[in-house]
Amino acid sequence: KNEVEQSPQNLTAQEGEFITINCSYSVGISALHWLQQHPGGGIVSLFMLSSGKKKHGRLIATINIQEKHSSLHITASHPRDSAVYICAVRYYGGATNKLIFGTGTLLAVQP
């Protein structure tokens, strides 16, 4: 079992829908990252969270440290949001910035 689990694995939505992607982890962490990988392959960091909530445009990320859970929300989804969304956690107390990745959620937003 992977230390970082994401759900759903695949998600198809209609343009304008509110989208939620979930991430659960089983290790102690100091930070959690949400990454976006477009069909072209490039990886972009969207958020880094250690507590609470962050918002950037139509994207909102939340984390509950006690429950070891994070969610990524996309409001008013658009076809350009179609991508793979990857959750990654950084080990708590680790001497280095080693990330452990989830398996990704493939999002397709249809016009």
Add this chain to the structure above:
Amino acid sequence: DTAVSQTPKYLVTQMGNDKSIKCEQNLGHDTMYWYKQDSKKFLKIMFSYNNKELIINETVPNRFSPKSPDKAHLNLHINSLELGDSAVYFCASSQDPRSTETQYFGPGTRLLVL
């Protein structure tokens, strides 16, 4: 202007060959990483260097040898390539090993071993 760059972008080669992938970052970061993304799109850390010193060395075959000539460059040399080495290899950098800053990823190198 590219923050983290990798060359080549695509690499097609025969089994048994030796090849290198280069990575450069112009962000002034101290720490660089190599990740492998397999055919199922799963990313996994391979190596990390901080100020030219190896700090993370995951369970990777010793056919893979990273080299950091300076803190802006981290190259990956692969000897005796095998079919299973086919993957996308991403380089990344961050300010320091324990930084709470984000990591910046290169565009990836798509390696296909025939």
